[in-house]
Amino acid sequence: DGGITQSPKYLFRKEGQNVTLSCEQNLNHDAMYWYRQDPGQGLRLIYYSQIVNDFQKGDIAEGYSVSREKKESFPLTVTSAQKNPTAFYLCASSILGQGASPLHFGNGTRLTVT
Amino acid sequence: QKEVEQDPGPLSVPEGAIVSLNCTYSNSAFQYFMWYRQYSRKGPELLMYTYSSGNKEDGRFTAQVDKSSKYISLFIRDSQPSDSATYLCAMRGEYGNKLVFGAGTILRVKS
Numbered sequence: 001d002g003g004i005t006q007s008p009k010y011l012f013r014k015e016g017q018n019v020t021l022s023c024e025q026n027l028n029h030d031a032m033y034w035y036r037q038d039p040g041q042g043l044r045l046i047y048y049s050q051i052v053n054d055f056q057k058g059d060i061a062e063g064y065s066v067s068r069e070k071k072e073s074f075p076l077t078v079t080s081a082q083k084n085p086t087a088f089y090l091c092a093s094s095i096l097g098q099g100a101s102p103l104h105f106g107n108g109t110r111l112t113v114t
Numbered sequence: 115q116k117e118v119e120q121d122p123g124p125l126s127v128p129e130g131a132i133v134s135l136n137c138t139y140s141n142s143a144f145q146y147f148m149w150y151r152q153y154s155r156k157g158p159e160l161l162m163y164t165y166s167s168g169n170k171e172d173g174r175f176t177a178q179v180d181k182s183s184k185y186i187s188l189f190i191r192d193s194q195p196s197d198s199a200t201y202l203c204a205m206r207g208e209y210g211n212k213l214v215f216g217a218g219t220i221l222r223v224k225s
Contacts, residue, residue: 004157040122042202042217043158058212090157102148103204103213105157 006106023091120216137203
């Protein structure tokens with residue numbers, strides 16, 4: 001079955017540590033995205049990538065970094081510079097270039113930093 | 115002011131009720147309108163999408179877009195406890211892949 005796999009489902013880290021969230025898709029989609037979801041705020045775009053080896057900042061990129069070395073993979077690193085890293089992180093993908101192309105989401109990683 | 119406004123709820127209804135979920139928006143360039151359903155501790159899944167104004171029906175679900183009022187709705191008929199979830203509206207302009215999401219409405223259907 002095609003889909004998006006995010007791992008781990010739950011992640012706990014101490015303040016000051018960098019942490020990397022994994023996202024893999026086998027939908028053959030060109031575009032991939034990272035969103036952050038906080039209660040009452042909806043989904044906010046962190047980074048997105050439309051092609052391998054290229055990515056753009058979203059609305060809240062500060063304190064995060066990404067890479068896109070393979071079409072299937074788009075890992076997100078939450079750095080120690082991110083002031084409020086505790087959140088639910090969602091990875092998504094879509095077919096590039098179609099205005100009505102829906103996003104397909106993974107089941108998220110809940111990150112807790114103490 | 116947010117680009118997309120959505121009442122967070124929670125909205126509690128008895129089983130079998132007709133549910134109306136709504137979003138308002140400010141950007142007249144939005145052309146594609148979507149509704150996502152998100153169960154607890156899961157990722158959102160696409161429920162409905164429409165282009166420009168009009169209605170679209172899929173089973174118990176009807177999506178309605180009124181661009182003149184910048185207002186979209188999702189109606190759920192004969193609501194079931196399994197419909198209990200958070201419903202997110204999302205929209206985008208004609209070009210580009212960036213979606214703007216509402217904050218989501220929590221729906222609880224009581225049996």
